[in-house]
Amino acid sequence: MQKYQHFEPLKVFLEICAIPHASFKTEKLKEWIIQEARKANATIQCDKVGNVLCSKGKPKLCLQGHYDMVYVGDSAAFEVKPKFVKSGNQAILCAENSSLGADNGAALASMIVALRKSRNIECLFTIDEEVGMLGAREIALSLQSPYMLNCDSEEIDEVVVSCAGGYDLECKAELETFEIPQDCDFLEIRTQGFRGGHSGIEIHKNISNAILELAKIAKSLVECGALVVKFCGGEKRNSIPTNALLQVAIPRDKSKLYQESLEKISTIKLEDSACFEVVKVSLQNARYFNPNALLQALLGVQNGVIVSSQNAPILSSNVGILQQTDEAGKIQVSFVAMGRSNQESLMQENIKKETKKLEALGFCVDLIDVYAPWEREESALLNTVWEIVSKQNPRAELKSIHAGLECGILKQKYPSMRFVSVGPSISHPHSLNEQLDLESFVRFDEILQSVLERFQAF
Numbered sequence: 001m002q003k004y005q006h007f008e009p010l011k012v013f014l015e016i017c018a019i020p021h022a023s024f025k026t027e028k029l030k031e032w033i034i035q036e037a038r039k040a041n042a043t044i045q046c047d048k049v050g051n052v053l054c055s056k057g058k059p060k061l062c063l064q065g066h067y068d069m070v071y072v073g074d075s076a077a078f079e080v081k082p083k084f085v086k087s088g089n090q091a092i093l094c095a096e097n098s099s100l101g102a103d104n105g106a107a108l109a110s111m112i113v114a115l116r117k118s119r120n121i122e123c124l125f126t127i128d129e130e131v132g133m134l135g136a137r138e139i140a141l142s143l144q145s146p147y148m149l150n151c152d153s154e155e156i157d158e159v160v161v162s163c164a165g166g167y168d169l170e171c172k173a174e175l176e177t178f179e180i181p182q183d184c185d186f187l188e189i190r191t192q193g194f195r196g197g198h199s200g201i202e203i204h205k206n207i208s209n210a211i212l213e214l215a216k217i218a219k220s221l222v223e224c225g226a227l228v229v230k231f232c233g234g235e236k237r238n239s240i241p242t243n244a245l246l247q248v249a250i251p252r253d254k255s256k257l258y259q260e261s262l263e264k265i266s267t268i269k270l271e272d273s274a275c276f277e278v279v280k281v282s283l284q285n286a287r288y289f290n291p292n293a294l295l296q297a298l299l300g301v302q303n304g305v306i307v308s309s310q311n312a313p314i315l316s317s318n319v320g321i322l323q324q325t326d327e328a329g330k331i332q333v334s335f336v337a338m339g340r341s342n343q344e345s346l347m348q349e350n351i352k353k354e355t356k357k358l359e360a361l362g363f364c365v366d367l368i369d370v371y372a373p374w375e376r377e378e379s380a381l382l383n384t385v386w387e388i389v390s391k392q393n394p395r396a397e398l399k400s401i402h403a404g405l406e407c408g409i410l411k412q413k414y415p416s417m418r419f420v421s422v423g424p425s426i427s428h429p430h431s432l433n434e435q436l437d438l439e440s441f442v443r444f445d446e447i448l449q450s451v452l453e454r455f456q457a458f
C-alpha cells in the first residue's frame with residue numbers, strides 16, 4: 001500500500017473516516033468541511049438544511065458530493081476503522097466491522113484537495129442524500145458555475161449522463177373484519193431465502209418479490225376457502241422485499257384443503273431458490289377480512305421492468321412494503337409501489353395509469369416523493385469529461401443509471417446548469433462489505449484535476 005502513501009486525497013479520506021457523519025448526524029463533519037474551506041480561503045455559504053457551498057474566484061465548474069453516509073456497524077456509536085487489503089493485484093480499502101463511507105467520502109476528500117489547489121472553483125457539499133436526498137430537495141444556495149460535476153457514481157469506467165426519477169404510490173384501504181368461525185386451524189406462511197435487492201439498479205435481475213409471491217399463494221388459498229387474518233411484508237419502500245408473512249384460518253371441514261395446502265406450498269421453489277415455510281400457529285381473538293381487492297391490487301399493479309431501451313430498464317416499479325393495522329373492528333391495509341423512470345413523460349403516464357387502476361379497486365392513492373429524472377443532455381462538460389475518461393480507458397462507457405442521483409433534483413433547481421456524474425469504484429456500498437478500489441480513487445482524482453484544468457480552475 002506504500003504506493004498510495006503520498007496520495008493526498010487518501011490522507012484526507014482517512015481523516016474523514018474518523019469524524020462521525022451518519023445521515024442525520026452530520027454536524028461534526030459539517031464543521032470540519034467549513035474549517036477546511038476556511039483554511040483554503042474559500043467563501044462559505046450554508047443554507048438552513050445544512051448544505052455547504054464553498055467557492056473561490058470566478059468558478060466555471062462546481063464539484064458536488066454528499067457528506068452523509070450510510071453507517072452500518074457493530075458499534076452503535078460511529079466508528080469506522082479503515083483497513084487496507086489486497087485482493088489479487090487489486091488494492092482495496094474497507095473497514096473493520098462497519099461500512100467505510102467511501103460513498104461519498106472518497107469524493108469529498110478529492111473535492112477538499114481540489115478546493116485547496118484551485119483559484120476558480122465551487123464545491124457543493126449536500127446533506128442527507130442517503131435518506132431521500134433531503135439536502136438537494138431543500139437546497140437554497142446561489143451557484144455561479146454553469147456546469148456541475150456530481151462525484152457520487154460508483155464505477156470509474158462509467159460516465160453517468162442520466163439518472164432515473166421516482167415516485168411512491170401509497171395505496172390504502174379500510175376493510176371490515178369478521179369473526180372467525182369455530183373449528184378453524186391457523187396457518188402461518190413465511191417466505192424463506194428471498195434475496196432482495198436494490199429496487200432500481202437490480203430491478204432487471206428477475207429477483208422474486210416476497211410480497212407478490214406470497215400474494216399468489218394467498219389467492220389460491222382464498223379460492224379454496226381459507227380466511228385471511230394477516231398479510232404483511234417488506235423492509236424498505238426502495239428495496240425488493242425479502243420477507244412476507246401470511247396468516248390464514250382454515251375451517252376444519254376443509255381439512256383436506258389444509259393438508260393439500262401444506263404439501264403444495266412447501267414444495268414451491270422459485271427460480272432463485274426462494275421458498276416458503278408453513279407452520280401451524282394458534283391465534284387468539286383473530287378476525288379475518290375479505291382480501292380480494294388487496295390481492296387484485298397487488299397482483300395487478302405493475303412490478304419489475306415495465307419498459308426498457310437497449311437492454312436497460314427505463315421504467316420500472318417495485319412493491320416494497322405491505323402493512324396492516326388493526327383498529328376497532330376495522331383494519332387498514334396499505335402498500336407502497338415505488339416507480340422509477342429515466343423519461344419524464346413515461347413516468348407521468350405510468351403514474352396516471354396505475355393510480356386509475358388502484359382507485360378503481362377502492363384504494364385511496366397518494367402520490368408522494370416525486371422527483372424528475374435527469375435526462376441526457378449534450379454539453380461542453382460532457383464532451384470534456386468523456387474525452388478525458390475515454391483517453392484514460394478506451395473501454396469506458398457512457399451510462400444511464402436506473403436509480404436516483406442528486407443530479408435529478410438539482411437539475412430542477414438549477415435548470416440551466418449542465419450535469420455529468422463520475423466517481424471511483426465502490427463495491428457493496430451501504431454494507432459491512434463496502435470496498436473502495438484504490439487505483440480507481442487515484443484515477444478519479446486525475447479525472448477531476450484534468451477537468452478542473454480545462455475549466456480554468458488553476
Ligand SMILES: [Zn+2]
Nearest residue numbers: 066103104152
Ligand atoms: Zn452516495
